[in-house]
Amino acid sequence: MKRYYVMGLFSNFEEAFSTISEIRQHAIPGVSVDDVTLKSPIEHPEIEEILGDRGSPVPKFSLFGAIFGAIFGFLFLASAQANFLTQPQGGKAIITLPSNIVLSYEMLILFGVLSTVIGFMVNARLMTKRHPLYSEKVSLDQIGVMLELDEKNVDSLKELFKKHKVLEIREEVSL
Amino acid sequence: MSGSDINRRDFLKFMGLGGVGAATLSGCDMPTTITLEEGKEKVVAYLAPEEYAIPGIGVTFASTCQQCPSGCGVHGRVREGRVLKLEGNPEALNGKGLCQMGQASLQGHYNPDRITQPMARKGGALMPVSWEDAWLLMKEKASGTAQGRSAWFTGTVSGHQSVLLAALNKAWGSKDHYVYEAINNAVGSAVNEAVLGDATPVYRFDKAKAVLSFGADFLGTWVSPVHFSREYGKFRSGDRGVLIQVEPKMTLTGGNADLWVAARPGTEGAVALGIANVLLSENQVDGKQLPQAALDVISQYSVSKVAEISGVPGDTLVRIAGYLKERSPSLVLSGESAHGHTNGYQNAMAAMMLNVLLGNIGQTIEASNSMVFDELKAKQGNSKAMLDFAAAAGAGEYDVVFFMGANPVYTAPAHLAMADKIAKVPFKVALSMFPDETTMSADLVLPLSSPYEEWATSVSPYQPKDAAISMSQPLMKPLSVETRSLGDILLSMLKYQGVKDYETFEDYYAYLRSALDSLPASVKAGKDSDAFWSAAVQKGFIKAPSKPGSLKVSLGELDQGGYQTNGDYPMNLVPSSNQSMYDGRNANLPWLQEAPDQITKIFWDSWVEVHPKTASKLGIKEGDFIRIESDQGVIETQAYIYKGVHVDTVAIPMGRGHEEYGRYAKGNGVNPLKILSPVVDEKSGELATHATRVRISKVGRSEELPRLGGSEVQVGRRLVSTVSADVFRRTEGA
Amino acid sequence: MQTKDINENIAWAKINEDVLRSMENPRMGYWVALAACVAMILCAVLAEIYQYQVGMGPSDLNWPHMWDLYIATFVFWIGMSHSGTLLSAILHIIQADWRKPIYRFAEAMTLFSLMTAGLFPIIHLGRVWNMYWVLPYVSDRGIWPNFRSPLVWDAFAITTYMTSSALFLFIGMIPDLAICRDNARGWRQKLYTVLSMGWQGDDRQWRHFRRLYLMMACFLIPLAVSVHSIVSADFAMSIMPGWHVTSFPPYFVAGALYSGCAAIITLFILLRYFFRFDEYMTIPIMEKTCKLTFAIAMVWTYLNLVEFAATWYGHDLVAKELLMQKFIGPYAPFFWAMLFLGSVLPFTFAFEKLRRHLPTMFVVSLFLNLGMWLERWMIVTPTLSLSHMPFAWDVMWPSMIQWAIVFGSFGWFGMLFLIFVKVFPAVSMYEVKEMVFHRRHYHNDELESKSHRREGDRQPADADPSPSREGA
């Protein structure tokens, strides 16, 4: 059976949200809210209530990046100090904790940040091709509700879209 | 690998051989003097080193410093055929110490402005000529000089060079050998001679418990400063002696005094008499040592009168007398700033009177050990020689004059018009290392080798312990093949004059060998010729037999001339000498130019010292340019204001303001000697250098003074704090 | 009187249009400004070449003034970099949405100040060509930099800060770059296609984006604070009176925020004027920034007083002496100018009329920054001029070489900023849209009108008769 991508572009955001709400309430049998991809020009924290909490592992990346940074930082500094033989200075110990704390802290943040960014890039699937149904209007002021669904449900979805004053509907056969 | 077991190889690996090699591995015996940075130094293989040059090993050779007349023994460290550093000869008079002038004498040796070949005046300018041409010129202009129409004008000379010089003068039929030193103790010597019968007695600082010095800068320039500094160290140890300095401008010695007293210039004698008065009247010192005439004079100098004449408060006089009475034996000295007056001789006499009164003669002033070889003794310089020479030259008495080791064109006051008078001499020959003012006005310039390139002997004028002949040996090959030692030139001239005694000697070295060979067997202590020679060269000096001296006491006239004032010129000028530029001969040594003056901390330039009271009266601030005007001329320089100069006095250091003398000296600062008034010490005929009256005014320009250091006080920090001598004697007293 | 931070009924297409327009077709004035900046840089480059060839001597640095304008200006630029990222992050976390129209250029300012600041420690090195020795690269000689040295901390902190704030700026710009991509042609399209990294605005991206941005903000706040306290450690970690001051880290952070805010005001006014961003960079936002600046100015003033008081009541005579010398010594005119500009001048912000008056604010903000620059100079130089050793006291005035390089650094910053505004959107389009959207949906207009408006103000109905609830 062919699978279709259907995307409806809305200018009124609330209509788009109620469309999703209805999908969530099984307005179309066999179409789950999990199949919905929302394309929006802005961030909508509130949409999670409708779309369901899909979660993000990015903070975990931050945490592990930071822990790694701190531990690596300290060990790196300490081993450099311990192996470089001409460093007794100013009556200080060879491995000096105060300075290493400062630098480990910087390393914590640096690796935390880098790891967070990498986590984001991986999870958000950046650096991939845009979806064929991507519309430039999404970057302007319209919101797109896209679903991947069976051929039999396409028409009922379009009906639903039209009920909510959709401006434009695009579709494409999934490969 | 833990921290403690680093070995050399790892270290090299870490640091890179070239890099730290220079900084940390220096001194290890490898011929790696390579710095990798920018290929600054070429890598030179020691394929064929000089015989005596062991690569990487410094060898020490003894010689004698000629930077001032004291003649300290030095050890030169020679590496790879170059002399690198001088140290004091521990066995010599100066011990292991050396003053900054001695340290810097290396820069005279390596000076980039040294004369490297003979020069002759052609068409008004000095042009390089060959030695053959130089000798031809000598033959043409000088050989036929009539008897008595030639003269030598030199600095202090001694040793075998002095012998040759005397022989040469004799061959030439001239008696005129002017020995001139701008900084000298001639007045003092005259008084010593008159009173004690010994011109240079031995001063026992180590025995003295109090030293009262009237302007004798014995730590800086007076007689034999490095030796005296050593003695000073002993003087200050144990039962620490008291040092009182009376002078118009603070010298290095004054800077170390327990009590520094500013007396009006020229009234030092009065101060001495005042102190004697207190000693006799209040301190119950017995006056029987003094002749009645002296006591009569002393009685006229009551404390109040002396205070009025000299500007020294009466209680200070009492305090000084107290120290002298309490701390016996004492030692009273007089120096430059007391001597350089019309009454300089009386000032010195008054100081000597105190020694007599306090019974110091024989205690802290002992008879000198006079060497038996009179012909080798130092011919000491004075300034009367210059006055006499100026008169003779001005009168056209000479056809030929030889200059060596003195720079009268620079040091003579303007009123002598020395340059003009010298110009009247038809043929002037300068034997010189440097293009100084006198050299540049000569007709023929013969390049001298440096003291560290030549063979020579010298005898220092001040010989406190055993008499000794100091040896100079070449510490390295001459830098320039064209330079000749003084001895060699004199020997050549003697041969030229056909003096038979000297014809057999190939060079001065041969002459010296033979001359030392002919010393009495007692001197040679049974050694054969070679052994004696090498012992002498190794040690740096030869102990010579001396006649034990004795001291008599016959005090001369003490009466002081009144202190003269002059409405037009209200201030006194002190052309101060210091242990860096000295009389100007050190102005071409960059180390000394850059070394800050010991007292004012000023470098590379002249300055005029002004008392804060005078400064505020005239609205002068530090760094202001001041015009100093005497009846002989005007100089302008920057003001340094401090409480180390008498209120009525300004002091300008000697030694700068050269018109020639190489890149480091030329155009730096001013020469205070130029504006000296034509006055002399009436008794000795010495130039009265400190008797010039001046008036000062602001020029209106100001510039930051070239002075090292910010604050001149410690602002409450404990960097140097002062404890009292009582505490010192309690804790460290002998 | 305008009281709303932004007109929430502004059309989204207009937002795109306004911002994208600002990136196109530079006018004559732009080229002149750019040329002026390049000329300033040339001055500095010539001075630096001379200094490189000859040594540090011509700068008139000396013993004991081993540091002077270079380090002072370094601290100044580091300070300048603080407001952008730090304020942006803080305001993001506390959800103050008025940051949205202004944070982009502020963050750019952060990055460029850092790029300028980073030059100074390099310029001031005696042996510039060996500057990489400060970095912990693996060397077969086993030599590492000295991790005890605050200068190495600087290198670490600046690198971290530069990386993080560049990422923060870049990440925050991705949705806007996508907008640019969708609207651009030619080389710009290619550039933005690469830079936007395939952003298509789907909910997955936004969801991770939101977390990312929050996490970044969380990292950046302590980072920014640590960076400037580390810069203060260059001084505070030393033993010198006047530098060894406990309150230096917060003092430096406050001073940094202060100068950064002042710089934001300056650039705010310039951008608003030249790019006609009146509708985004509104007077109320300006007013908020001014109030913030005033608050920070008072913190700074307080910390100044704390420093004086601590020194005055402390028993370190040398520090006290230095303080007195600041008050009456040769550098006193600059010191008093700093106090006047830093503590008295900000009171202009206390007057509503003045803080809403752009020309006044422009001039004031420039003077505040001058004051902050003087602060840095007065930290570095008087301490060196007076120390424990009175013999090493000295008063030194910087030479033209130093001034030329300091002057040129402003050209460098200006040039970077000018290029930025023509290549990247200086106002965050998507976030202005968010701001507008959320204000429209969640703000109670009536409540707002009651609380903020005064009698005589125009009613919102007058201003906008037909409020639309739609996006376009």
Place this chain on the structure above:
Amino acid sequence: MSLKNILENWSHYRRAHEDGGHHEYEHMWGMAIDLNKCTGCNACSVACYAENNLPTVGKDRMRKGQGLHWLRMERYWDEPDLGGDEKEYQERGGSFLPMMCQQCNAATCEPVCPVAATYHTPDGLNAQVYNRCIGSRYCSNNCPYRLRYFNFYSYYEESWPEPLNMQLNPDLSVRDKGVMEKCTFCIQRIRTGKDAAQREGREVKDGDVVTACAQTCPTEAIVFGDLLDKDAQVTKLWKAQEVELGKTKQDKSNGELRGYRVLEGLNTDPCVMYMDRVREA
């Protein structure tokens, strides 16, 4: 390897100055300077120029404060409000203070160097590695004695025109522009002395190593030696004055003893002891 190293030697690497430090000190070179004997004649400073290849920089640069004088002879006048007097003249002369690198055991210059160009040697010296120096000048700023000097220019051509350059001591380098330098206690002489002792198969003894300043001092006010050598003259002087290393305030049985270290309250632990100037009153 390095992790093992850290874990095994942790306590060793954590030993600070107070705990005896990282080094097993072979020597602890130190000085004792008697200001009662020092006349301020400046010979030490010029000897230092001669020994250590110090350039002369000329009047203008010297006035700007760009000179290099590893050993500077400081001269202070008595302060009117501190035991001095409001008198018309400086009656007690000057206070002379020769200041060379104090070779602090807790040197404040060392930890601030970004590239570890300055560190502490097992000889107790504060060493400066010229080739490693990048010229940040932080060390000089953080030296409370202000005893570190910077090469603001390249001097090797200007300061030693031919043949003055022949005097340069090949035992140490001529520093180029951009490098910090300071007194080394004549480390080249220490090297030579140690090498000679090693060749002869003996310990270094007192007098084997003398710094240029100590050697030339006409009054022998400067005494140099190894503070770990109980028989060294310098050790005896320190003992006699009851001055000890590692203290910020000397606890003396006799408060009248003159020994002190300059600014020792800053806990820099310098290795140079001074003895107070003495004046009659």
